[in-house]
Amino acid sequence: MPSSIDVRLDRVTKRFHEVVAVDDLSVDVEQGEFFSMLGPSGCGKTTTLRMIGGFEETTAGTIYLGEADVTGLPPFKRDVNTVFQNYALFPHLSVRENVAFGLRRKKVDNAEIDRRVVAMLELVEMPGYESRKPSQLSGGQQQRVALARALINHPKVLLLDEPLGALDLKLRKQMQIELKRIQTEVGITFIYVTHDQEEAMTMSDRIAVMRAGRIEQLGSPEELYERPRTEFVAGFLGVSNLLGGSVVGRDDSFVSVRIADGTVLRAPAELVNGSATVRIGVRPEKLRVTPIVEGAGPTPADGGLNALDGTILDASYIGVSTQYLVKTRDGHRLTVYAQNLETGGAAEALADGHPVRLTWQPQHTFVISVTTLDDGRTPVQTEEGAP
Amino acid sequence: MRSLRRGLAPLLLLLPGGGWLVVFFVVPMAFMLLISLQEGTFDTGYQLTWNFGIYPQVIGQYWELYVRSTSFAVATTLLTLAVGYPVAYTIAFHGGRLKNALLLLVVLPFFVSFVIRTLNWRMILSDNGMVFGTLKDAGLLDQNFHFLATPASVIFGLTYNFLPFMILPLYVAIEKIDRRLIEAATDLYASRAQAFWRVTFLLSLPGVVAGSLLTFIPSVGDFITAEVIGAGNPQVFMVGNIIQRKFLDSLDYPAAAALAFVLVAGVMLLVSVYTRLVGSDRLAG
Numbered sequence: 001m002p003s004s005i006d007v008r009l010d011r012v013t014k015r016f017h018e019v020v021a022v023d024d025l026s027v028d029v030e031q032g033e034f035f036s037m038l039g040p041s042g043c044g045k046t047t048t049l050r051m052i053g054g055f056e057e058t059t060a061g062t063i064y065l066g067e068a069d070v071t072g073l074p075p076f077k078r079d080v081n082t083v084f085q086n087y088a089l090f091p092h093l094s095v096r097e098n099v100a101f102g103l104r105r106k107k108v109d110n111a112e113i114d115r116r117v118v119a120m121l122e123l124v125e126m127p128g129y130e131s132r133k134p135s136q137l138s139g140g141q142q143q144r145v146a147l148a149r150a151l152i153n154h155p156k157v158l159l160l161d162e163p164l165g166a167l168d169l170k171l172r173k174q175m176q177i178e179l180k181r182i183q184t185e186v187g188i189t190f191i192y193v194t195h196d197q198e199e200a201m202t203m204s205d206r207i208a209v210m211r212a213g214r215i216e217q218l219g220s221p222e223e224l225y226e227r228p229r230t231e232f233v234a235g236f237l238g239v240s241n242l243l244g245g246s247v248v249g250r251d252d253s254f255v256s257v258r259i260a261d262g263t264v265l266r267a268p269a270e271l272v273n274g275s276a277t278v279r280i281g282v283r284p285e286k287l288r289v290t291p292i293v294e295g296a297g298p299t300p301a302d303g304g305l306n307a308l309d310g311t312i313l314d315a316s317y318i319g320v321s322t323q324y325l326v327k328t329r330d331g332h333r334l335t336v337y338a339q340n341l342e343t344g345g346a347a348e349a350l351a352d353g354h355p356v357r358l359t360w361q362p363q364h365t366f367v368i369s370v371t372t373l374d375d376g377r378t379p380v381q382t383e384e385g386a387p
Numbered sequence: 388m389r390s391l392r393r394g395l396a397p398l399l400l401l402l403p404g405g406g407w408l409v410v411f412f413v414v415p416m417a418f419m420l421l422i423s424l425q426e427g428t429f430d431t432g433y434q435l436t437w438n439f440g441i442y443p444q445v446i447g448q449y450w451e452l453y454v455r456s457t458s459f460a461v462a463t464t465l466l467t468l469a470v471g472y473p474v475a476y477t478i479a480f481h482g483g484r485l486k487n488a489l490l491l492l493v494v495l496p497f498f499v500s501f502v503i504r505t506l507n508w509r510m511i512l513s514d515n516g517m518v519f520g521t522l523k524d525a526g527l528l529d530q531n532f533h534f535l536a537t538p539a540s541v542i543f544g545l546t547y548n549f550l551p552f553m554i555l556p557l558y559v560a561i562e563k564i565d566r567r568l569i570e571a572a573t574d575l576y577a578s579r580a581q582a583f584w585r586v587t588f589l590l591s592l593p594g595v596v597a598g599s600l601l602t603f604i605p606s607v608g609d610f611i612t613a614e615v616i617g618a619g620n621p622q623v624f625m626v627g628n629i630i631q632r633k634f635l636d637s638l639d640y641p642a643a644a645a646l647a648f649v650l651v652a653g654v655m656l657l658v659s660v661y662t663r664l665v666g667s668d669r670l671a672g
Contacts, residue, residue: 102575
C-alpha cells in the first residue's frame with residue numbers, strides 16, 4: 001500500500017475539438033517517486049503533464065495534489081514547478097534572477113534568496129554562473145539552470161517535459177545520472193515525460209507507457225521490460241520476438257503453448273488469463289543459440305528449457321555481442337543477442353544458413369493477450385496516435 | 388584578392404543606401420547650415436556672414452514652440468503606446484488566422500494620403516460635424532463646446548496619424564516572444580499581471596523603443612496636423628508650422644533654417660538620452 005499519494009489523476013480527459021488527447025486517465029503518483037510517462041509523440045503524455053501543471057484545462061476528471069483538488073487552479077496557485085522542453089529560461093534575466101524568479105514572487109527576503117540561489121547552483125553543479133545570461137550558456141548548462149529554477153521553490157512535485165531532448169547523446173546520458181542523483185538528494189516527486197525508453201528505464205521508479213491518450217501498462221522498468229502485457233509495450237521497450245499460439249496444457253507454474261510450427265513452448269501460468277489463443281514473446285538477450293550438428297540428430301531439450309529450431313539468416317558482430325537473425329521453420333524471424341564470451345571458433349559455426357536451436361528459460365517467456373486494449377478496441381497498429 | 392573582395396562586400400552593400408543619404412540628407416543639411424548663417428532679404432539676396440547670432444535669437448523667440456512641440460510629441464508617443472500595445476499584443480498572441488488581415492487593417496490608412504485623412508478628421512471633429520454636432524443636437528454636449536484647434540485635438544490627430552508606426556514594431560517584438568516564457572513565469576508563481584510586466588513587457592521593450600522613436604520623431608516635427616486640425620490657431624502651433632511659414636510665406640530662409648537645425652539637434656539629443664536610459668541594446672533586441 002502506498003504510504004502517501006502526491007498526484008492523483010481521477011478519470012481525466014482532454015479533448016482538443018474532436019481529438020481526444022487524453023482519454024479517461026487515472027493514475028496515482030506516490031510521494032518521492034520518479035515517475036515517467038513514456039510514449040510516442042501524440043500519445044497524450046505532454047498534455048497530461050500540462051494539465052498537472054495547470055497549463056491546460058481538463059475536459060473532464062479531477063486532479064489532486066496531495067489531498068487538494070487543483071483541477072481549476074491556474075499554474076501560479078499550484079505547488080508544482082516545471083522544467084520545460086527547451087528550458088524556457090528568461091533571456092533578459094541573469095542566471096541568478098532566473099533561479100530566484102519563483103522566490104521573488106513568493107516575497108522571500110533577499111538574503112535568504114541569495115543563500116538559496118548559491119546553494120541551488122551548487123546542487124546542479126553550476127556555481128559561479130550567477131551573472132551569466134542564458135544566451136552565454138551551453139545547452140547542458142541551460143538545462144541545469146532550468147532545473148535549479150524549478151527546484152529552488154521546493155515544489156511538492158517537479159514536472160519535466162522531455163528536458164533532455166535537445167542535448168546530444170553523451171550529455172544526455174550524463175544528465176540522466178545527474179537527474180536521478182538530484183531527485184534522490186532532494187526527495188521531491190518527479191514526473192518525467194519522454195519518448196526515449198532507455199531514458200525512462202534508467203531513471204524511473206515506475207513508468208506509465210502511454211498510447212492514444214491512455215496508459216497501456218504501468219509498472220517498474222523491470223516489470224515492463226520482462227513482462228510486457230501488450231505488443232505495443234513489448235515493441236516500445238526494446239526488441240521483442242513474438243510468436244502466436246494456442247494453450248494446450250497447464251500445470252502449477254507453466255502453461256504449454258503450441259506455436260504454428262508445432263513446437264510446444266512453456267510460459268509462466270500467471271501471465272495467461274484463460275484465453276485459448278495467446279501470443280508469447282521473449283527478449284533477444286534471453287535466447288541462447290546452439291548449432292545443430294548434422295547427423296548427430298536433435299539433442300533433447302534439457303532441464304525444461306524452451307527450445308525452438310531455425311536457421312541463421314544473418315549474423316552481425318557488434319563488439320559486445322553478436323546479433324543473429326534466425327528464421328524459424330514457419331518463417332518467423334527472431335532476433336538474438338549473443339554475448340561474445342568467447343572469441344574465435346564459435347562464430348564460424350554460426351554462419352548464414354546454419355541450422356540452430358534457440359533455447360531459453362520458460363520463466364523468461366512473456367505473454368501478450370490478443371486484445372490489447374481493456375475495452376476490447378482493436379489496437380491501432382501505427383506508431384503515431386492522435387496528434 | 389579573395390579576402391580583399393570579401394572585405395569590400397559590406398561596403399558595397401552599404402553603398403546604395405549610404406550614397407542616397409549622403410546626397411539627399413547630408414548635403415542638403417550642409418546647405419541648410421550655411422543658409423542659416425546667411426544674412427539679407429529675399430529681394431536683395433542673402434550673403435554668408437557666419438551669423439551664429441541667429442541661433443540664440445530664434446531660440447529666444449520661439450522656445451515656447453519647442454516646448455509645446457516636445458510635449459505634444461511626448462503625449463502622442465505615450466498615447467500611441469497605450470492604444471497600440473493592446474492592439475499589437477492581441478494581434479500577435481490571439482490573431483490566429485486573422486493575423487495578416489488585422490495587420491493589413493493597421494496599415495490600410497496609408498493607402499490614403501496623410502493630408503486627406505487629416506482633412507477628414509477636421510470635418511468629422513468640427514464644432515457642428517458628425518460627432519459633436521450630433522451630440523449637441525441630442526443635448527448631450529454644451530452648444531459652445533469645441534474640440535478643433537485645441538491642444539487635445541492636435542494630440543489626437545498626431546496619435547491617429549502615427550499609431551501604425553507604434554503598432555508595427557510592437558507587433559514584431561511581441562510576436563517573437565516565446566509563449567513558453569510566459570507559462571514559465573506563471574509556473575514560478577507570477578500572477579498573469581506579474582508575468583506580463585516581468586516577462587512579456589520587458590521582452591517587448593525593443594518594440595517599445597523602436598515604436599516610440601518612430602512616433603516621437605515625426606510627430607515633433609509635424610506641421611500638417613497642427614495646421615489642419617489645429618485650424619491655423621497659433622496657440623497650438625508647433626515648431627514645424629513656424630518653419631514652414633518662414634520658408635514659404637515670409638521667405639526668411641536663415642531663420643527658418645536655424646529653427647530647423649535647432650529642432651534636429653534637439654531631437655538627436657533627446658533620442659540619445661532616451662536610448663541611453665532604456666539601453667540602446669534593446670533596439671537590437
